[in-house]
Amino acid sequence: MGRTDPIDSPPEGRDNQDMLAVEVHRGTEDDSRFDTFYVPMSENQSVLDVVTHIQRFLDPGLAYRFACRVGVCGSCAMTVNGIPRWTCRTHVSRVSSNGTLRIGPLKNLPVIRDLVTDMTDFFEKWQKARGRFVEPSDSDTVSDNLGSSTTAASNKSFPVRGENGLYVIPPDGAARSEANAAIECINCGVCYSACDVVRWRSDYFGPAALNRAWAALNDERDGDHEGLLRMISSNGGCHNCHSHQSCATHCPVELNPTQSIAGLKKASVKASFRAGRQK
Amino acid sequence: MNYSTLRNSPSRWHWGLVAAVVHRLSGLLIAVFLPFHFLSLGLAFESEAFSDFIAWTSNPLVKISEFFLVAALAVHFAGGLRILALEFLQFSKAQSFFISLSFAVSIVVGLLFLLSVFS
Amino acid sequence: MNIRSYLVQRISAIVMVPFVVTHLIVIILAVQNGLSAEEILGRTRGSFGWAVFYGVFVLAVSAHAAIGVETVLTEWTTLRQRSATLVAHIFGFLLIIIGLRAIFAVISP
Numbered sequence: 001m002g003r004t005d006p007i008d009s010p011p012e013g014r015d016n017q018d019m020l021a022v023e024v025h026r027g028t029e030d031d032s033r034f035d036t037f038y039v040p041m042s043e044n045q046s047v048l049d050v051v052t053h054i055q056r057f058l059d060p061g062l063a064y065r066f067a068c069r070v071g072v073c074g075s076c077a078m079t080v081n082g083i084p085r086w087t088c089r090t091h092v093s094r095v096s097s098n099g100t101l102r103i104g105p106l107k108n109l110p111v112i113r114d115l116v117t118d119m120t121d122f123f124e125k126w127q128k129a130r131g132r133f134v135e136p137s138d139s140d141t142v143s144d145n146l147g148s149s150t151t152a153a154s155n156k157s158f159p160v161r162g163e164n165g166l167y168v169i170p171p172d173g174a175a176r177s178e179a180n181a182a183i184e185c186i187n188c189g190v191c192y193s194a195c196d197v198v199r200w201r202s203d204y205f206g207p208a209a210l211n212r213a214w215a216a217l218n219d220e221r222d223g224d225h226e227g228l229l230r231m232i233s234s235n236g237g238c239h240n241c242h243s244h245q246s247c248a249t250h251c252p253v254e255l256n257p258t259q260s261i262a263g264l265k266k267a268s269v270k271a272s273f274r275a276g277r278q279k
Numbered sequence: 280m281n282y283s284t285l286r287n288s289p290s291r292w293h294w295g296l297v298a299a300v301v302h303r304l305s306g307l308l309i310a311v312f313l314p315f316h317f318l319s320l321g322l323a324f325e326s327e328a329f330s331d332f333i334a335w336t337s338n339p340l341v342k343i344s345e346f347f348l349v350a351a352l353a354v355h356f357a358g359g360l361r362i363l364a365l366e367f368l369q370f371s372k373a374q375s376f377f378i379s380l381s382f383a384v385s386i387v388v389g390l391l392f393l394l395s396v397f398s
Numbered sequence: 399m400n401i402r403s404y405l406v407q408r409i410s411a412i413v414m415v416p417f418v419v420t421h422l423i424v425i426i427l428a429v430q431n432g433l434s435a436e437e438i439l440g441r442t443r444g445s446f447g448w449a450v451f452y453g454v455f456v457l458a459v460s461a462h463a464a465i466g467v468e469t470v471l472t473e474w475t476t477l478r479q480r481s482a483t484l485v486a487h488i489f490g491f492l493l494i495i496i497g498l499r500a501i502f503a504v505i506s507p
């Protein structure tokens with residue numbers, strides 16, 4: 001069993017080392033508190049280094065997530081001084097000016113314990129915004145399990161197959177360039193945690209799911225753009241975004257979900273006018 | 280790519296959020312005011328009642344409120360233009376910052392104009 | 399918000415652009431040298447043009463404000479979506495009624 005009481009007096013550092021005073025969220029949502037730990041400062045120290053030090057040397061009971069430690073997996077995302085960040089890519093010296101740090105779990109998600117959140121909602125919304133690729137059928141109509149039917153021909157810019165049977169999509173084509181801007185998302189949850197509308201509306205898909213839907217919409221091979229547009233135009237869909245751009249401000253990979261969502265809004269408006277004319 | 284810290288301040292406030300909250304609060308103010316506006320204009324069925332009402336508006340407190348209401352309309356309008364630009368012209372984050380800035384400047388200019396009128 | 403309320407919100411906003419600009423100009427001109435009932439009514443009484451102008455304006459702003467209120471109620475209060483939509487509809491219809499009445503009051507000679 002690890003310690004659960006806060007450490008009141010700082011342990012002595014070596015060679016007059018400066019100590020960082022770190023407040024760390026502990027417990028669950030119903031039983032929440034902040035414990036203070038004192039961690040020796042060093043150069044080139046990341047926030048993840050600090051959390052690791054606490055768990056290894058000060059309180060083994062601290063629960064937190066990490067994986068790659070080098071800024072490519074997104075697992076270590078936490079709230080640092082009020083802002084969602086990748087802790088492995090956050091230098092302490094850049095966020096802590098007076099020797100203090102406040103670390104908590106990502107916001108807008110249920111807390112399992114300490115710094116660990118339950119990402120279920122996040123991933124379920126990702127699935128719900130239908131970011132999966134739907135195979136087009138070679139026959140005239142395609143009916144997928146969303147209950148919609150569409151023709152590959154309704155996807156205006158459907159690519160042709162080359163001699164080797166693969167679809168020909170030029171890398172610098174308009175749709176591919178749009179998809180390019182959105183596909184680097186690694187589902188770290190920082191944007192979801194930063195989004196005010198996610199906080200205000202439990203049914204809102206959120207920036208990551210909608211950003212992914214935009215990438216899927218720009219996949220010219222996808223067999224069900226109509227169904228995708230219908231899904232993101234529903235309650236909880238892209239029209240709830242108020243363009244705060246908190247997502248774009250905090251995305252560690254510098255994506256811009258607000259811009260992707262603007263693309264979804266335009267596409268859904270165009271589709272609704274098309275549908276109106278066809279009636 | 281710049282993976283490291285984007286912001287050092289311990290606050291989640293940024294220009295996009297400021298613009299959005301200002302837009303929302305100004306909209307709420309106008310929405311609350313509109314029923315009073317329509318009902319007071321409805322007094323014009325009787326010229327005397329309407330004249331009395333207009334005379335009442337020369338009260339300095341009313342003048343100050345009018346100032347805030349007109350400012351709210353101007354701010355809400357400018358913020359709305361920003362939203363339309365972001366959504367239909369798909370401006371980038373940098374571009375939208377300049378839209379926010381230009382609307383802030385235009386509000387200041389507009390309000391200065393109004394001030395000179397009210398004094 | 400879904401695509402329908404989104405479209406009404408954005409379209410009413412676009413429609414209102416020239417109306418808001420005109421209204422702001424009229425306000426600024428009207429308050430020059432003090433606000434006066436005679437000046438206001440002198441402009442509006444018997445004017446078909448102003449009747450049409452304010453008529454369209456009232457319809458657009460009522461739709462726009464109602465959807466805005468619905469959004470704020472859903473996001474900033476504990477009201478459920480259906481209740482918020484109901485309140486918004488009532489608010490919108492009330493605005494239309496008293497707005498058109500106000501136009502009638504200032505236009506009819």
